Amino acid sequence: MAPEPLSAQQTDEALSELPGWRAEDGRLARDYAFRGHLPAAAMVIHVAAIQEELGHHSDLTLSYNTLSVTVNTHSVGGRITELDVALARRIEEIAAGHGVR
Numbered sequence: 001m002a003p004e005p006l007s008a009q010q011t012d013e014a015l016s017e018l019p020g021w022r023a024e025d026g027r028l029a030r031d032y033a034f035r036g037h038l039p040a041a042a043m044v045i046h047v048a049a050i051q052e053e054l055g056h057h058s059d060l061t062l063s064y065n066t067l068s069v070t071v072n073t074h075s076v077g078g079r080i081t082e083l084d085v086a087l088a089r090r091i092e093e094i095a096a097g098h099g100v101r
């Protein structure tokens with residue numbers, strides 16, 4: 001069954017438990033900073049593995065020591081849904097282990 005887009009209030013409630021994340025242009029977004037390039041690149045692989053497990057995929061932009069994550073749900077026309085929140089929560093769980101600053 002297709003997920004329902006979250007209301008603005010539901011999105012705000014989800015964001016209140018996702019420090020550092022924001023809603024921007026209809027997407028959940030967060031920028032992570034690392035101590036160098038390899039830790040940032042390693043985080044990409046770990047996030048990719050989670051995304052394959054969940055069947056839900058963010059857009060990842062890797063720079064020197066930063067990784068920008070944005071995600072919405074394509075199947076509902078590019079809106080924020082619980083699937084995006086679930087992925088953001090999983091990414092948050094692994095971030096500290098990658099030495100996020």
Ligand SMILES: C[C@H](O)[C@H](O)[C@H]1CNC2=NC(N)=NC(=O)C2=N1
Nearest residue numbers: 055056057058071072073074075
């Ligand atoms: C078949 C597969 O599960 C779907 O195409 C998934 C893949 N990953 C996805 N990722 C995102 N962000 N939105 C989707 O609607 C989506 N659909």
